[in-house]
Amino acid sequence: MPREIHLVNRPEGVPQPSDFALVRAPDPDPGEGDVVVANLWMSVDPYMRGRMRDAQSYAAPWQLNHVCDGRAVGRVLDSRHPGFAPGDLVRSLFGWREIFAAPGDALEKLDAAYPHAQHYLSALGGTGLTAYIGLLDLCDPQAGETVFVSGAAGAVGSVAGQIARIRGCRVVGSAGSDAKVALLGEEFGFDAGFNYKRDDPMDALADLAPDGVDVYFDNVGGRHLEAALDHMNDFGRICACGSISRYNDAEPAPGPANIFQVVPKRLQMRGFIVTDHLDRLPQFEADVKGWIASGDLRVEETVVDGLESAVEAFLGLFRGENTGKMLVRLASG
Amino acid sequence: MPREIHLVNRPEGVPQPSDFALVRAPDPDPGEGDVVVANLWMSVDPYMRGRMRDAQSYAAPWQLNHVCDGRAVGRVLDSRHPGFAPGDLVRSLFGWREIFAAPGDALEKLDAAYPHAQHYLSALGGTGLTAYIGLLDLCDPQAGETVFVSGAAGAVGSVAGQIARIRGCRVVGSAGSDAKVALLGEEFGFDAGFNYKRDDPMDALADLAPDGVDVYFDNVGGRHLEAALDHMNDFGRICACGSISRYNDAEPAPGPANIFQVVPKRLQMRGFIVTDHLDRLPQFEADVKGWIASGDLRVEETVVDGLESAVEAFLGLFRGENTGKMLVRLASG
Numbered sequence: 001m002p003r004e005i006h007l008v009n010r011p012e013g014v015p016q017p018s019d020f021a022l023v024r025a026p027d028p029d030p031g032e033g034d035v036v037v038a039n040l041w042m043s044v045d046p047y048m049r050g051r052m053r054d055a056q057s058y059a060a061p062w063q064l065n066h067v068c069d070g071r072a073v074g075r076v077l078d079s080r081h082p083g084f085a086p087g088d089l090v091r092s093l094f095g096w097r098e099i100f101a102a103p104g105d106a107l108e109k110l111d112a113a114y115p116h117a118q119h120y121l122s123a124l125g126g127t128g129l130t131a132y133i134g135l136l137d138l139c140d141p142q143a144g145e146t147v148f149v150s151g152a153a154g155a156v157g158s159v160a161g162q163i164a165r166i167r168g169c170r171v172v173g174s175a176g177s178d179a180k181v182a183l184l185g186e187e188f189g190f191d192a193g194f195n196y197k198r199d200d201p202m203d204a205l206a207d208l209a210p211d212g213v214d215v216y217f218d219n220v221g222g223r224h225l226e227a228a229l230d231h232m233n234d235f236g237r238i239c240a241c242g243s244i245s246r247y248n249d250a251e252p253a254p255g256p257a258n259i260f261q262v263v264p265k266r267l268q269m270r271g272f273i274v275t276d277h278l279d280r281l282p283q284f285e286a287d288v289k290g291w292i293a294s295g296d297l298r299v300e301e302t303v304v305d306g307l308e309s310a311v312e313a314f315l316g317l318f319r320g321e322n323t324g325k326m327l328v329r330l331a332s333g
Numbered sequence: 334m335p336r337e338i339h340l341v342n343r344p345e346g347v348p349q350p351s352d353f354a355l356v357r358a359p360d361p362d363p364g365e366g367d368v369v370v371a372n373l374w375m376s377v378d379p380y381m382r383g384r385m386r387d388a389q390s391y392a393a394p395w396q397l398n399h400v401c402d403g404r405a406v407g408r409v410l411d412s413r414h415p416g417f418a419p420g421d422l423v424r425s426l427f428g429w430r431e432i433f434a435a436p437g438d439a440l441e442k443l444d445a446a447y448p449h450a451q452h453y454l455s456a457l458g459g460t461g462l463t464a465y466i467g468l469l470d471l472c473d474p475q476a477g478e479t480v481f482v483s484g485a486a487g488a489v490g491s492v493a494g495q496i497a498r499i500r501g502c503r504v505v506g507s508a509g510s511d512a513k514v515a516l517l518g519e520e521f522g523f524d525a526g527f528n529y530k531r532d533d534p535m536d537a538l539a540d541l542a543p544d545g546v547d548v549y550f551d552n553v554g555g556r557h558l559e560a561a562l563d564h565m566n567d568f569g570r571i572c573a574c575g576s577i578s579r580y581n582d583a584e585p586a587p588g589p590a591n592i593f594q595v596v597p598k599r600l601q602m603r604g605f606i607v608t609d610h611l612d613r614l615p616q617f618e619a620d621v622k623g624w625i626a627s628g629d630l631r632v633e634e635t636v637v638d639g640l641e642s643a644v645e646a647f648l649g650l651f652r653g654e655n656t657g658k659m660l661v662r663l664a665s666g
Contacts, residue, residue: 050597057597058567221593234391243593255588260554260576262604264383264390269602271595 001027003307004067004097010052014318019052020311025067028101035084035104039074039330042095042307043121044314045155046244058273070095072330073110073120081105088112091120098307098330114289116299122325123159123288123299130274131159131217132284134239136167137277138270139215143168146209148228150196151219153180153300155325156241158188159288160217162297165189169215172208174201174224176320183323187298196220201227212236220244226256229267238269244318300324334360336640337400337430343385347651352385353644358400361434368417368437372407372663375428375640376454377647378488379577391606403428405663406443406453414438421445424453431640431663447622449632455658456492456621456632463607464492464550465617467572469500470610471603472548474570476501479542481561483529484552486513486633488658489574491521492621493550495630498522502548505541507534507557509653516656520631529553534560545569553577559589562600571602577651633657 001024009019028036048070051062062068072095076088081104084090089112094100110120122128134156141147147164151157152173161184164171173184174196184193194204201224205213212233218225221243228238262269291297302322304313310328317326334357342352361369381403384395395401405428409421414437417423422445427433443453455461467489474480480497484490485506494517497504506517507529517526527537534557538546545566551558554576561571595602624630635655637646643661650659 058599225592226588240593240595242596252590255559255590255592257585257588259558259588259592260573262573262602263575264606265604266391266606266609267604269595271598271600273597273599276599 001025002097002099005307005310006065007052007062007068008065010054010064015052015315017311022308025097028099030078030080030101033081033103034101035076035081035107036078036101037074037090037092038077038099039072039097041118041121042072042310042328042330043070043125044310044317044326044328045070046242046317048314068096069093071121071126073117084109089117096310118301118327119299121327122155122301123292123297124285126274127155127325128159128288129281129284130241131156131163133274133277133280134241134272135160135163135217138239138272139237141167141169141215145214146170146172146211147215147217148205148209148213149173149217150224151244152184152190152193153323154219157219158300158324161190162188166291166296180323187300202230205231217241222253226258229256229258229261232261232265232267234265236265236267238267240269240271302326303329305329334358335430335432338640338643339398340385340395340401341398343387343397348385348648350644350648355641358430361432363411363413363434366414366436367434368409368414368440369411369434370407370423370425371410371432372405372430374451374454375405375643375661375663376403376458377643377650377659377661378403379575379650381647401429402426404454404459406450417442422450429643451634451660452632454660455488455634456625456630457618459607460488460658461492461621462617463574464489464496466607466610466613467574467605468493468496468550471572471605472570474500474502474548478547479503479505479544480548480550481538481542481546482506482550483557484577485517485523485526486656487552490552491633491657494523495521499624499629513656520633535563538564550574555586559591562589562591562594565594565598565600567598569598569600571600573602573604635659636662638662
């Protein structure tokens with residue numbers, strides 16, 4: 001019998017392994033129009049912290065004592081749908097499980113010839129699209145402008161910063177360890193970086209962005225947002241993508257005391273959810289595949305093996321244990 | 334000799350009358366190309382609090398022991414410029430003084446036939462244009478949407494709320510006294526209002542905007558912004574116009590603890606300075622004159638007389654002593 005992971009408790013504050021359970025699922029029982037899929041890869045993402053809460057938001061809450069869900073890439077084992085055949089590579093929202101049956105209409109067929117299936121969950125997946133939309137569509141960075149990316153060694157930040165570099169911007173990033181900061185320069189081609197666990201972002205930006213910040217891609221919120229507001233240039237653009245520093249707060253922390261800077265500096269701050277922008281997928285995929293092929297975009301991934309490691313992989317996101325995209329490999333091939 | 338007002342001290346916190354001095358100025362001594370103007374009306378505005386600080390911002394700091402400046406409407410007394418003749422009505426940045434000489438190129442000739450010259454400093458002036466740009470250009474409210482305006486009985490808020498009503502929106506406003514709240518409904522045609530000195534904006538919006546807020550026109554900041562963020566609908570737009578609750582703070586107050594709402598709700602928050610939008614003046618003036626003529630837009634003004642009253646009029650803005658635009662009448666005609 002295949003295995004799957006259930007949510008069994010809604011935590012306050014930092015989630016624990018005991019909030020989840022690894023359980024046996026029944027063997028798939030496909031009906032007409034269904035496809036049976038063996039997952040190869042599944043995604044764990046910070047936004048899933050919100051799905052542990054029993055509150056309506058853009059993503060529905062996970063149900064207690066039911067299987068979790070999220071994006072996954074798998075291989076078709078069996079098909080009762082004319083659009084799919086065994087061996088097809090598909091992307092679905094049926095993560096956190098090893099094998100499943102689902103209507104073919106809920107699956108997205110991928111290019112099986114592409115050599116890195118897991119990229120469809122990283123640079124070619126939701127986090128890559130998030131970086132692409134947030135940076136290009138919301139902030140429209142121009143060559144020569146300074147772009148600041150927080151959480152820059154993460155799944156979204158590493159792609160956002162590299163796209164900014166490809167656009168001809170000067171790129172400054174923050175990350176949570178010296179090793180990650182080194183990666184920003186050596187691997188991703190950022191112009192400057194700092195370790196926000198050692199240096200206050202306010203001071204670091206004064207040093208590293210002496211001409212100010214034109215675009216801020218915010219993955220972190222909190223003190224990072226406050227520092228960015230103080231260093232933004234007139235007519236700067238902020239894309240509010242995430243706020244990982246806050247996701248586990250039981251009580252809200254004070255917001256940026258300098259939020260009023262948006263007025264004299266004529267700033268624009270926009271929040272977005274990537275699933276509103278799926279019409280951009282074809283152009284996004286063409287651009288990103290081109291940048292990967294040319295070597296302009298490096299795809300960084302942290303891989304753990306086995307569904308039994310998925311919970312620790314997810315919890316590790318909040319301890320900064322990933323560089324690039326955190327992925328769980330469920331099977332080979 | 335005419336009189337003018339000088340800044341003589343830069344205060345911390347709430348400004349005092351002693352920060353200003355009323356002094357005699359030399360009689361104007363016009364050169365070639367200059368125009369001599371007797372001011373009829375001058376504007377006092379909250380943004381001028383920022384000009385009392387010795388810090389670069391979008392408006393230059395007032396210089397210590399020099400005459401203050403700001404928008405004024407006056408009548409030409411004498412002209413050495415071919416574009417102006419005695420009797421012309423002009424708008425300038427030479428407020429806080431009774432009579433001045435200035436290059437004609439620094440003056441804007443107004444329609445002398447328009448019967449309410451002071452409107453060129455209120456609904457047809459900077460505050461009216463601020464309301465027009467912030468509401469229409471930045472937030473694009475649609476008929477049937479709910480628009481929340483804070484400081485709604487003020488110069489900007491009263492116009493913004495009325496334009497929203499003209500656009501077919503449901504309009505909720507906050508003001509600082511029961512009398513002002515009554516005015517919102519009776520004079521300006523708002524659908525609902527509350528006294529923020531008695532009712533917490535968070536509770537008031539829950540009552541008065543049960544279907545949420547689509548557009549928030551922020552004149553106040555602070556708790557108002559926090560309440561709006563909690564009540565915004567998905568894809569809501571916030572125009573950040575001012576933050577009068579904060580202008581006299583010596584130390585910054587905490588920002589909105591719920592700023593992260595911009596992400597799941599896909600909010601857009603934009604700050605703006607009206608002088609970036611002067612290309613919109615012709616359409617603005619045509620629209621507003623039309624709305625005034627049809628009776629759709631009521632122009633509310635609080636008038637004090639004499640340059641010797643200007644400082645108290647300015648300080649009164651921070652005590653909420655105005656309804657609509659605070660104006661100082663310097664002369665009749």
